Amino acid sequence: MMYQIAKKVQAEAFEMRVVFAEVMEELQAADGRVIYMDCDLMNSIGMADYWKKHPEKTINCGIQESNMIGVAAGLSATGLIPFTHTFGTFASRRVMDQVFVSAAYAKLNIRMIGSDPGVTAALNGGTHMPLEDIGMMRCIPEITIMEPTDSVMLADVLKQTKDIFGVFYIRLSRKKADNIYEKGSTFTIGKAVPIRNGKDVTIFATGIEVAEALKAADMLKEQGIEAAVSNIFTIKPIDETAIVEAAKKTGAIVTAENHNIVNGLGSAVAEVIAENQPCPLVRVGVKDHFGEVGTVDYLKEAFGLTAKDIVVAAKKAVNKKG
Amino acid sequence: MKKNKTELKIFAEQIRKATLQGLSKIGAGHVGGSMSMAELMAVLYGGVMHVDPSNPKWEARDKLVVSKGHCGPAVYGALALTGFFPMEELYTVNQPKTRLPSHCDMNKTPGVDMTTGSLAQGMSTALGLAWGDRYQKRENYVYLILGDGEIQEGQVWEAALFAYHQKLDHVIAFVDCNGKQLDGYTKDVCDLGAIDKKFDAFGWNTQVCNGNDISEILDAIDRAKAVKGVPHLIILETEKGLGCTFTEGILYNHHVVFTQKQYEEAIAEIDKRIEKIKVDMRSERNDQK
Numbered sequence: 001m002m003y004q005i006a007k008k009v010q011a012e013a014f015e016m017r018v019v020f021a022e023v024m025e026e027l028q029a030a031d032g033r034v035i036y037m038d039c040d041l042m043n044s045i046g047m048a049d050y051w052k053k054h055p056e057k058t059i060n061c062g063i064q065e066s067n068m069i070g071v072a073a074g075l076s077a078t079g080l081i082p083f084t085h086t087f088g089t090f091a092s093r094r095v096m097d098q099v100f101v102s103a104a105y106a107k108l109n110i111r112m113i114g115s116d117p118g119v120t121a122a123l124n125g126g127t128h129m130p131l132e133d134i135g136m137m138r139c140i141p142e143i144t145i146m147e148p149t150d151s152v153m154l155a156d157v158l159k160q161t162k163d164i165f166g167v168f169y170i171r172l173s174r175k176k177a178d179n180i181y182e183k184g185s186t187f188t189i190g191k192a193v194p195i196r197n198g199k200d201v202t203i204f205a206t207g208i209e210v211a212e213a214l215k216a217a218d219m220l221k222e223q224g225i226e227a228a229v230s231n232i233f234t235i236k237p238i239d240e241t242a243i244v245e246a247a248k249k250t251g252a253i254v255t256a257e258n259h260n261i262v263n264g265l266g267s268a269v270a271e272v273i274a275e276n277q278p279c280p281l282v283r284v285g286v287k288d289h290f291g292e293v294g295t296v297d298y299l300k301e302a303f304g305l306t307a308k309d310i311v312v313a314a315k316k317a318v319n320k321k322g
Numbered sequence: 323m324k325k326n327k328t329e330l331k332i333f334a335e336q337i338r339k340a341t342l343q344g345l346s347k348i349g350a351g352h353v354g355g356s357m358s359m360a361e362l363m364a365v366l367y368g369g370v371m372h373v374d375p376s377n378p379k380w381e382a383r384d385k386l387v388v389s390k391g392h393c394g395p396a397v398y399g400a401l402a403l404t405g406f407f408p409m410e411e412l413y414t415v416n417q418p419k420t421r422l423p424s425h426c427d428m429n430k431t432p433g434v435d436m437t438t439g440s441l442a443q444g445m446s447t448a449l450g451l452a453w454g455d456r457y458q459k460r461e462n463y464v465y466l467i468l469g470d471g472e473i474q475e476g477q478v479w480e481a482a483l484f485a486y487h488q489k490l491d492h493v494i495a496f497v498d499c500n501g502k503q504l505d506g507y508t509k510d511v512c513d514l515g516a517i518d519k520k521f522d523a524f525g526w527n528t529q530v531c532n533g534n535d536i537s538e539i540l541d542a543i544d545r546a547k548a549v550k551g552v553p554h555l556i557i558l559e560t561e562k563g564l565g566c567t568f569t570e571g572i573l574y575n576h577h578v579v580f581t582q583k584q585y586e587e588a589i590a591e592i593d594k595r596i597e598k599i600k601v602d603m604r605s606e607r608n609d610q611k
Contacts, residue, residue, distance in 0.1 A: 064480035067449075077428070
C-alpha cells in the first residue's frame with residue numbers, strides 16, 4: 001500500500017464508470033481469460049463500447065441475473081476470469097442463493113460488481129436502493145467485499161482482483177466520486193487506509209461517506225475534537241488490527257456507511273471491538289429503513305448520512321468514554 | 323473402454339447395486355431418483371463420455387453436471403465402478419468427512435465436475451462450462467441432468483433462453499422424467515405439461531425416449547450430436563425407484579429409510595438380474611454359433 005491523500009477533496013473529472021470501462025479494457029488486453037458479463041445494463045455502466053469492440057469476450061445475458069451468476073461460475077471452472085455486473089440490489093438480493101451455492105460454496109472464481117450502492121441509486125428509488133447488500137454478502141463464508149472510494153482506488157483494486165482466485169462483491173458508484181487519493185496510489189485488499197490522524201475518536205468510513213467523514217473531522221476540529229479518519233474499504237475480511245488499534249488509541253469509534261446499520265460496516269466493527277477491545281461505538285448509516293426516491297443530497301439528509309450527522313455521532317461517542 | 327449394449331445393461335445394474343451399497347451404512351438416502359438414472363449413468367460412463375479416471379481434471383474431458391444434485395449416490399456408484407476411487411469408499415457416503423456427500427461437490431469427489439444441490443443452478447453452471455470450453459476451443463460435450471420436478475424452477479427457463487441464444491450445441495441435457503417429486507406426482511403438485519413442446523418453443527433440439535432403455539438413450543445421444551447450432555434436450559421417460567425392491571412402485575420414494583434386510587433383498591434381486599443378463603448373453607452367443 002503506497003498512497004497519497006489528495007490535497008483538496010473535490011468531485012473528480014470523470015465518472016467512476018468511465019474509469020471502470022477503462023480498467024476493464026486494460027484487463028482484457030492483458031489477459032484473454034477475462035470475460036465481462038452483464039444483465040442488460042451495459043449502457044448504464046458505460047460498457048456499451050466495450051461490448052461492440054469485444055463481442056466475443058462479452059456476455060450480455062439479458063435480464064436474468066440468476067443465470068448470469070451460474071454461467072459465470074461455470075466459466076470460471078473452465079479457467080476463465082468472469083466479471084459480472086448489475087445493479088447492487090439485483091447483484092445481491094436477486095441472486096443470493098446462486099452466489100452462495102454456484103459461486104462461493106463451489107469455491108469458484110467471480111468478481112461481481114453491484115452498482116449504485118445505497119442512496120446513489122437516487123431517482124431509481126426504494127426498489128433499486130441497495131442498503132442491505134453488504135449485510136447479505138457478509139453472511140457468505142470466504143467472500144471478499146469491497147467498496148472502492150474513488151476512481152484511483154477503483155482502478156487499483158479492480159486490477160488486483162483479476163489474479164486473486166475467489167468470489168468478490170464490489171460495490172461501485174457509477175457517478176463522479178470525490179477524489180480522496182492522488183493518482184498512482186495503491187492499496188492492500190483487507191487493510192484499512194488511514195487518511196487522517198486524531199486522538200479523540202476514530203471514524204471508519206466507506207464509499208461516499210469517506211468525504212463526509214473528512215468534512216466532519218474538519219468541523220470537529222473547530223470544536224476541539226481531534227478525529228482520526230480511516231477508509232475501511234474492505235468490509236470483509238474486516239481489518240481487525242486497524243479497528244483494535246483505533247479502539248486502544250482513541251477509545252471511541254464512529255462508523256459511517258451508505259448502507260443499513262444492520263449487518264453492515266457498523267456491525268462488522270462492533271463485532272470486532274466487542275470481542276477484543278470494547279469501547280463506545282456510534283454507527284452512522286441508514287437506521288433500518290427502506291430506501292426511497294430522491295436526489296443523493298436529499299437522501300443523505302433524510303437518512304442521516306451527512307458530515308453533520310457524523311459530527312453528532314462523534315461527539316456522542318467521545319462523551320460516552322466517560 | 324466402450325461397453326457393448328449388454329455390458330451397459332449389466333453396468334446399469336451394477337450402478338444400482340453400488341448406489342445402495344453407498345447408502346447402506348446410513349440406511350437412508352435419495353434412492354428413488356438415483357435408481358431411475360442408472361441406465362443413463364451406465365451409458366454416459368460406459369463409453370459416451372470421454373473421461374480419464376486417473377486424471378479427473380483432464381482439460382479436454384467431457385463433463386457432467388448433475389443439477390438434481392441429490393442424485394449423488396448414483397453418480398458415486400458410476401464413478402467408483404469407472405475407477406475414479408476405490409469401491410470401498412462408497413461405504414463412506416454421508417459419513418463425517420466423506421468425499422461423497424449427499425449432493426454432488428466438485429471440490430470433494432474425484433470425477434464430479436460441478437457442485438450442485440440447489441435445484442436449477444446446475445443448468446446455468448453447465449452452460450457456463452460449455453461456453454468456456456467452446457471459447458477455449460475445446461471440443462468436449464457438457465452433459466446435464468435435470469429432474470422433472472426441478473424444471474419448475476424459473477432459473478431453468480432463463481438458462482433455456484440463454485443456451486439457445488448462445489448456440490450452445492455441445493450441451494446435451496436430460497430430464498429425468500419420472501413424473502414424481504418429493505410431495506407426490508408432478509401433475510398434482512405443479513403440472514409440467516408437455517416438456518418437449520416447451521423446450522421446442524425455446525428453440526432446443528428436443529427428443530423423448532425410454533430413459534430406462536440403454537439402446538434408446540444411446541440412439542438419442544447420437545441423434546443429438548448430429549444436429550448443430552442448438553442445444554439438445556432428451557426427455558428420459560423413467561420410473562422413479564426402478565430396480566430396487568423397496569422403492570419400485572412406491573409413491574413416496576424420493577428419500578427413503580431402509581433396513582438391512584430390505585437392503586439385502588434388493589441387492590439379491592439385482593444380482594439375480596445381472597446373472598440373467600449374463601445367461602441370456604451366453605445363450606444368444608450359442609444361438610449365433
